[in-house]
Amino acid sequence: MPFPRKLSFETTRFPDGFIAEGLCKPRKRIKSPDGEMVGPIAGGLFACLDDPEAVDARRMRLQPGRAKRFNGLRVRSQRSQVPTLGADGACLSYPGVHLKKGERLVFGWHFMSWSELPWNDFAVFEAIADDSSGYGLAPHVLCDLAELVERSHPRYASGWCVTQWELLHDFSGTLAWTVANGQEVTDPAMIECEPEAYANPAALLLDDIRVYR
Numbered sequence: 001m002p003f004p005r006k007l008s009f010e011t012t013r014f015p016d017g018f019i020a021e022g023l024c025k026p027r028k029r030i031k032s033p034d035g036e037m038v039g040p041i042a043g044g045l046f047a048c049l050d051d052p053e054a055v056d057a058r059r060m061r062l063q064p065g066r067a068k069r070f071n072g073l074r075v076r077s078q079r080s081q082v083p084t085l086g087a088d089g090a091c092l093s094y095p096g097v098h099l100k101k102g103e104r105l106v107f108g109w110h111f112m113s114w115s116e117l118p119w120n121d122f123a124v125f126e127a128i129a130d131d132s133s134g135y136g137l138a139p140h141v142l143c144d145l146a147e148l149v150e151r152s153h154p155r156y157a158s159g160w161c162v163t164q165w166e167l168l169h170d171f172s173g174t175l176a177w178t179v180a181n182g183q184e185v186t187d188p189a190m191i192e193c194e195p196e197a198y199a200n201p202a203a204l205l206l207d208d209i210r211v212y213r
Contacts, residue, residue: 010045033157046207067090080121082114085185091176109158110157110161111157113156118186
């Protein structure tokens with residue numbers, strides 16, 4: 001199935017081609033950490049990766065087994081420079097994508113976190129080539145909790161942002177958006193997060209995905 005040139009979320013089911021791992025669903029609105037209600041930027045709904053409302057009074061997950069677990073996912077935000085190890089969260093991917101050199105993939109996103117440092121929640125975008133020697137994009141940190149704290153964002157919500165990926169070569173593979181609870185890496189030998197990291201789910205909102213020639 002070819003990847004659409006313009007894609008927004010119009011029904012309570014994801015468009016054909018998407019694969020959801022963890023608690024992902026289209027939504028009309030969500031309350032951000034600052035108490036504001038957030039809606040879509042295009043169409044009637046947006047994709048919400050993970051569910052920050054599916055928690056108990058301690059903000060522990062009600063159904064921890066439904067979250068996607070990450071093994072060895074390490075990231076470092078270009079802005080915050082905080083090395084972080086992923087714990088659990090959600091991922092929305094689209095395999096079988098073919099894009100040409102010179103095209104631009106553009107999408108809107110909004111990152112929210114209800115955690116406190118050092119539990120460094122983060123959101124990433126990556127393009128995974130079908131061929132291990134092919135052209136792609138390594139996990140690119142869209143935003144993390146450490147960056148929101150550094151920028152003094154109110155109650156840790158980025159607001160709607162736009163990211164653009166301009167292709168330098170042809171690409172065939174999978175596009176993936178991920179949101180995760182994370183823990184700051186204080187020891188280079190760390191390979192797994194502490195149990196306390198498996199709580200306080202963050203959220204990544206995704207909307208208005210476009211491909212420009």
